[in-house]
Amino acid sequence: MIKVDHVTKRFGAITAVDDVTFEVKAGERFALLGPNGAGKSTTIKMLTTLLRPTKGNMSLNQHDVVKNQDAARRSFGIVFQDPSVDTEMTAYENMQLHAVLYHVPSGQIDKRVKELLELVELWDRRDSLVKTYSGGMKRRLEIARGLLHHPKLLFLDEPTLGLDAQTRNLLWEYVQRLSREQNMTIFFTTHYMEEAEANASRIAFIDHGKIIAMGTAVELKKQTNTRSLEQAYLKMTGTKIRDEQVDPHDAWRERHRARSMR
Amino acid sequence: MRVLYILWLRQLKRYFRSKSRIVGSIGQPLLFLLALGYGLGSIYKRAGEGNYLHFLVPGIMIQTALFAAMFFGAMIIFDRQFGFLKETLVAPVSRLKIMLGGAIGGATTASIQGALVLVISFVLGYRPTRWAMIPVALLIMLVLSIAIACFSSGIGSFVEDMQGFQAINQFLVFPLYFLSGALYPLDNVPSWLRIVTEFNPISYAVDAMRWSLIGEAKFGIGKDLIALAITLIISMVFGALRFRRIEA
Numbered sequence: 230m231i232k233v234d235h236v237t238k239r240f241g242a243i244t245a246v247d248d249v250t251f252e253v254k255a256g257e258r259f260a261l262l263g264p265n266g267a268g269k270s271t272t273i274k275m276l277t278t279l280l281r282p283t284k285g286n287m288s289l290n291q292h293d294v295v296k297n298q299d300a301a302r303r304s305f306g307i308v309f310q311d312p313s314v315d316t317e318m319t320a321y322e323n324m325q326l327h328a329v330l331y332h333v334p335s336g337q338i339d340k341r342v343k344e345l346l347e348l349v350e351l352w353d354r355r356d357s358l359v360k361t362y363s364g365g366m367k368r369r370l371e372i373a374r375g376l377l378h379h380p381k382l383l384f385l386d387e388p389t390l391g392l393d394a395q396t397r398n399l400l401w402e403y404v405q406r407l408s409r410e411q412n413m414t415i416f417f418t419t420h421y422m423e424e425a426e427a428n429a430s431r432i433a434f435i436d437h438g439k440i441i442a443m444g445t446a447v448e449l450k451k452q453t454n455t456r457s458l459e460q461a462y463l464k465m466t467g468t469k470i471r472d473e474q475v476d477p478h479d480a481w482r483e484r485h486r487a488r489s490m491r
Numbered sequence: 492m493r494v495l496y497i498l499w500l501r502q503l504k505r506y507f508r509s510k511s512r513i514v515g516s517i518g519q520p521l522l523f524l525l526a527l528g529y530g531l532g533s534i535y536k537r538a539g540e541g542n543y544l545h546f547l548v549p550g551i552m553i554q555t556a557l558f559a560a561m562f563f564g565a566m567i568i569f570d571r572q573f574g575f576l577k578e579t580l581v582a583p584v585s586r587l588k589i590m591l592g593g594a595i596g597g598a599t600t601a602s603i604q605g606a607l608v609l610v611i612s613f614v615l616g617y618r619p620t621r622w623a624m625i626p627v628a629l630l631i632m633l634v635l636s637i638a639i640a641c642f643s644s645g646i647g648s649f650v651e652d653m654q655g656f657q658a659i660n661q662f663l664v665f666p667l668y669f670l671s672g673a674l675y676p677l678d679n680v681p682s683w684l685r686i687v688t689e690f691n692p693i694s695y696a697v698d699a700m701r702w703s704l705i706g707e708a709k710f711g712i713g714k715d716l717i718a719l720a721i722t723l724i725i726s727m728v729f730g731a732l733r734f735r736r737i738e739a
């Protein structure tokens with residue numbers, strides 16, 4: 230489903246992703262874990278056609294993400310790490326717009342939007358402008374939206390960031406169900422190791438733009454001779470705190486998000 | 492078609508929900524009409540040119556539509572900063588459609604604002620000589636607005652922030668506007684300046700507006716329409732090429 234072949238991404242002098250190669254098969258739940266600035270989001274941005282790789286090839290569902298962008302885009306859904314809803318529109322309008330962009334048949338839009346907004350408990354607030362939502366509510370809306378068009382492949386970039394335990398559980402339950410019942414491929418990043426351990430069928434550690442280990446949670450623990458995935462992770466990536474390189478848009482958004490959550 | 496429609500609709504909804512934008516879009520042209528119309532009207536008459544409001548209103552309509560349509564480029568910058576742009580960029584829809592849907596929406600709101608100026612000018616005593624041609628005038632304004640919205644989305648695609656966008660507005664769009672003959676006749680300008688005005692697409696839009704509303708054209712309506720068509724095509728190609736290259 231996903232093929233990444235010797236991919237490198239440079240921003241000026243910084244190498245964000247360095248000669249990365251991996252493959253994810255249909256129906257897998259694949260977790261990409263790493264410290265801040267390790268290259269997780271850059272990898273997802275390249276896979277989802279938002280950035281072009283400097284070198285190497287990547288394909289989704291056998292469509293090259295550079296040469297065959299539209300076909301590649303048709304293959305996936307994504308929940309972004311940072312906000313991407315239109316806050317001047319209502320939740321319902323955001324969902325509707327997404328459904329149209331992803332060619333959901335008109336007859337099914339209302340039904341699916343209702344089902345998903347009920348799942349994330351936003352149905353009662355569907356006609357409120359999103360700018361009146363709390364941070365957690367916006368996040369739930371983004372998740373509902375990412376699931377709206379029943380993609381074959383779903384990217385979740387730190388989907389549970391800032392969510393309470395109830396919503397986190399709900400989300401993973403639903404994702405597990407989609408993976409089981411529809412054989413949906415899931416590719417996610419997270420900073421919560423127990424989430425990865427519980428939900429991923431395979432895990433890769435990435436650090437300084439390179440993949441340093443890959444396997445099931447059991448294999449990774451065995452390899453490092455540790456008892457939990459968190460210990461395995463810390464053993465491989467070290468305990469030093471990283472500074473993240475951010476592009477100006479991300480930095481700007483970050484400031485605004487902080488302000489709106491205050 | 493559904494995709495174009497929903498993106499068009501988004502622009503309209505956002506316009507009608509923003510009271511400050513509606514007030515601003517009426518306030519500025521009203522100020523121009525009052526300040527210039529009454530301020531310069533008597534001088535214009537004394538110079539033997541006739542009724543200034545007659546001359547001015549088509550120009551102010553174009554001014555309103557021009558700057559309102561330029562605002563669409565700013566919307567792209569806002570969408571990028573607030574993250575919404577990514578949602579449209581990863582969708583399985585060609586970027587051309589994404590840009591066009593929004594640009595036509597932005598152009599529609601720009602034309603609505605231009606039409607409001609016409610209504611206001613009725614109140615101020617403006618009477619076009621060719622009432623039946625008002626729909627043609629509105630259509631000309633819409634075509635110019637689509638061209639400008641496409642152009643501004645091209646600008647919005649590679650300018651990093653609002654400051655950069657404003658700089659382009661100040662150094663490119665304002666001069667083009669002042670050299671378009673919208674506010675005053677440009678008959679007696681030095682020849683180098685005349686060349687500038689003759690390569691200025693806004694000049695032809697203003698001319699076509701005057702032709703429709705008061706039956707006076709400097710270049711002639713045929714030339715105006717050809718210039719508008721060329722402007723539209725070049726802007727669309729420019730906007731589409733730049734927008735396709737956005738990385739977020």
